[in-house]
Amino acid sequence: MSDRNSQANKQAARERLRVERERQKKKEKVRRQLVVGASVLGVLVVAGGIGFGIMKANEPTGWEAAKEADLVKPANTSGKDGTEIVIGKPEAKETLEVFEDIRCPACAGFEQSAGPALLKGMEDGRYKIRFTMYTFIDGGQGGEGSKNALSALGAALDVGPEAFLKYKTALYAEKNHPEEADDAYAKDKKLIEVADQVPELKDNKKFRAAVENGTYDRWTMEMTALFGRKGVTGTPAFLHGDKKLKLPPVPQKQMTKEQYQELATANFNKMIDDEFGPAKDAKK
Incomplete structure (x- = not known):
């Protein structure tokens, strides 16, 4: 094999190696993005769950909730809110x-x-x-x-x-x-x-x-x-x-x-x- 052919083969091998490395880097980058995305989503889901739980815990109940209910005035009352x-x-x-x-x-x-x-x-x-x-x-x-x-x-x-x-x-x-x-x-x-x-x-x-x-x-x-x-x-x-x-x-x-x-x-x-x-x- 001539020196010229040998050199060309080496260059081609290096190029294939570079391309493969680039491909692996891109693949790893995508994998990391997916992992991070899933982790963030998990955090958001947990945070959302906690937030929803806190929101539900802070919702008024019983007679406090009655203040927010629709007002139904009994018949035979008068006044703005039926309190007369x-x-x-x-x-x-x-x-x-x-x-x-x-x-x-x-x-x-x-x-x-x-x-x-x-x-x-x-x-x-x-x-x-x-x-x-x-x-x-x-x-x-x-x-x-x-x-x-x-x-x-x-x-x-x-x-x-x-x-x-x-x-x-x-x-x-x-x-x-x-x-x-x-x-x-x-x-x-x-x-x-x-x-x-x-x-x-x-x-x-x-x-x-x-x-x-x-x-x-x-x-x-x-x-x-x-x-x-x-x-x-x-x-x-x-x-x-x-x-x-x-x-x-x-x-x-x-x-x-x-x-x-x-x-x-x-x-x-x-x-x-x-x-x-x-x-x-x-x-x-």
Whole structure:
């Protein structure tokens, strides 16, 4: 073989080696890019999973979530968010405002004694009643009973004013009303058991579905936001216009339940007579 041919063969071999090395380099580069890409994708997937988990963990639940739900206002309410509950004869010129919390033991005591007198004044046309329902005891005692019961009251109000009044009376009744620290009304089952004592609500599938589905939970949160309205931060409370009425206390002395109820009713009637004048020509 001539030196010339030998040199040419060597050059050709070197060129083939260079081309092969370039090909291997490109192949390795592509492999590294794929590995890095997969690693980045894996990190993104994990990060995305963590981010989604954090997002889900930070999503509001329960009553906080109710603030973001669609607002469904019960029938027989008025006002921007349906938070005005006014019941009574259209011709009644005056409005008595009543502030209550379903878990409030003092409210239960009032309702069990003077509650019938409150409703009689409304039925006689002496005044309409605007009910403002608070839920502050949930915050003070812990629990959800005030809010859950108020949502159920919204479902009763949607059935009708009579159903609302009877259900509220039943929730406050001595045989049903739990101790303040007992969050029994947080359970839908308990609320439905009490509702079965009200003819308009017994076996009422629409009412039951509204309670169990939390139909009026967002409305309840709108009502809850009224805490402190007109400066009222305790219950029960009674206002006529901007005037806070003072309910005389029952003397602290030993007496029967009947005697207590009689005195409490007399004190309520006195408060109403002092503010609206003596009752006259009761029913027409």
